[in-house]
Amino acid sequence: MARSTSASTTSATPTETFSDLMSKFMTHSPLSDLTWKQKDTPAEYSLDATLYASQQVMGPVKRGDELTDYKLEKHTAQVFPDFYYQFIRNFSKRSCINAAYCDRDLIAFKAAFEGPENDIRRVMASVKSDFADAFKNALGASFDDEYESAFFDRTYVETQFVKRLIELKEWPEFGIRQNVVTDEALSGNVKPYVWFLKAFNFTDTEIWMLVYPLLINGCLSRKDKITFKKKMEICQNKDGTLLDNINEFIDYLVLKKLFVKANQAQVPTTGYVSKENNPDPSKTLSDGNSKVRRDSDGEEELPLEENSNA
Known part of the structure; x- marks a missing residue:
């Protein structure tokens, strides 16, 4: 049976931010300046809404188009920060629109655009839809029934879905x-x-x-x-x-x-099984690497100020 997606799933004060919620996953004393704190100021650059409205912001999400090393399952809710960090970083790299959407709160994201209001709304709706489709694609089968009709834009993920994961997490x-x-x-x-x-x-x-x-x-x-x-x-x-x-x-x-x-680590028996060794990757987690691969091959870093040190 699908779970209601309109109400909060845990007790929380109205002023709880996403950083407050993410701090509940931390295994050591969280700092005041959390990784998950979003910028609330306009971007240092402007985006042409008319230009982006006339083209597709991001290609359609395909089943094999992974943005994370593994699919998140209910029993692995504790590692949501790791999962979401990967997702945000990789989704952001697809376009400057995606990067602005992930880097700023929604008010600041809208303020980054120049152009007619209708074009701005169209671009914002498009990137929200792309984000939601990609995020749902990254979830494992254990969430299918409960969230069959959920729309996983950033607002929903960071206010409602994360609260459900707090209920499920096991340290x-x-x-x-x-x-x-x-x-x-x-x-x-x-x-x-x-x-x-x-x-x-x-x-x-x-x-x-x-x-x-x-x-x-x-x-x-x-x-x-x-x-x-x-x-x-x-x-x-x-x-x-x-x-x-x-x-x-x-x-x-x-x-x-x-x-x-x-030597390449043996496949663990704890549930994080390599995708190529598992016929149904939606039911397990993976370290995402079938062979040793270095990151010094010139992979592009995020063009975002606060994330430039990762």
């Missing part, structure tokens, strides 16, 4: 997902782990402290320790994205033979 799932992304990091692919930690509001300094132990193979000589420390400090203090700086550090360690990538 051990954080550790299960962390084990998966840690194994990926040991193989030299730190992107899933970095994004996971960013999603749960770890600071850049905390992320460095959690990642670097994974890059130490066995004992280091005194000379190697000095080399390791100096290069890490250089990369920590460089301009550029956190992910690029960590990858540069890994490249250096590999070059100096201080880090040897682990």
Whole structure:
């Protein structure tokens, strides 16, 4: 039976923001400046509503067109921040319209447009529909019956759906997902782990402290320790994205033979099963990687100020 999609599913004060709701998923003391705080000021650029209204903002969502490493299921509600961080980042990369929609609150998003009101409304309706279709496509089968008729635009996801997930969340799932992304990091692919930690509001300094132990193979000589420390400090203090700086550090360690990538992790038995090893990916989660893949291949980062350090 489909669940009603018009009423709140948990007790919440009228002033609770999306950041307030997301803080309930955090496993450590959340900071006041949450990753999930949206900008409420107009974008630094303007968007031509008439131009975008005359063309399709984003291509239609296809079944195999994944924006997340895994489909979210009810029993994995605890990792919603990781799932949604991936979704927002990848959806935003499809167009500047998508990026503005994800980066700003709706009032500021509308203020970014120039043009006739009808064109602005048409573009806003189009991107909302694209977002809703893509988000529903990213959910697993366990949500099908309950949310058959739901329209998953950002407002619904961030005010109603997230409250349902708070009811469903079970904190051990954080550790299960962390084990998966840690194994990926040991193989030299730190992107899933970095994004996971960013999603749960770890600071850049905390992320460095959690990642670097994974890059130490066995004992280091005194000379190697000095080399390791100096290069890490250089990369920590460089301009550029956190992910690029960590990858540069890994490249250096590999070059100096201080880090040897682990063999590809075995398929875990905890529910995060690789898509290619599972005939029905809608019923399981996946780490999204069938082989080691580095993020230093020039992947475009978000053109957004607040997200430029991830």
